[in-house]
Amino acid sequence: MGKQLRVSLRQQRGLSYWGLLLVIAVFGFVLTCVSRMGPAYIDAYYVDEGLRKLAQNPDLETMTKGQIRTELDRFFLLNNVRGEPTKALRVISGADSKLVSVEYELRQPLIYNVDVVMKFNKQLNTAKADLCCEPLVDLKQFRKSD
Template sequence: MSGYIRSSLRGQRGMSYWSLMLIVAVFGFILTCVSKMGPAYIDAYYVDEGLKKLAENPNLRDMTRGQIKSELDRFFLINNVRGEPTKAVQVIRGADSVLVSVDYELRQPLIRNVDVVMKFDKQLNTAKPELCCEPLVDLEQFRKRD
């Protein structure tokens, strides 16, 4: 019985040096990805919230483009949203609705010459405010006209 116990204890020595290094490297890579990409996703969350708050405004259809952008800018300032999301606000007036779009792309360096490209497309259509923040309209047709 003593030989069985000795051989089973040899199989339970624990993790090797290389196994530990692999776990540390994987954990480090995940932590790097979260620290580099996390702020962009937090900003996208606040863009969502800003559009939802704007959808609750009963006077949205009567507001000018400048007033709509000013409302969003105020929300972005309070929630510390900076950079691309604030520059990408686009207001398009239709016959019976207003479309507020925040469509932008971020390129974040990850490791040395490897970049991560994140694309965000959020829209508020006053004709369907309950579907806030999902892209309903392809804006390429409007960009070609400009």
């Protein structure tokens, strides 16, 4: 029984120096990724929420482009959404509906010369407000001035 106890204790020595160093390095890398990419995903969440809130507006069908833009800008201001999502807001008028689109790409430096590219594309079609906020239309066919 004594020999078995010694073998068992030898197997439970714990984490070695190199193992601990590896755990700290992995934790540091994950923390770096979260701190660099997290704000972009938080902004994307609030863009999605803003479009969903707009979709619940009973006057959505009759709102003008300027009113839609003002409503979303107000929501973005209250939720501290700045930068690329607010610049990428487009309202395109169609024959019987309007398409509200927030499509943008962010390039975030991660480590030295390594960048992370994040693409976000959220759309709201006023005729199909219940299908918010996944992209339904490819906007490459429309001019940027819309």
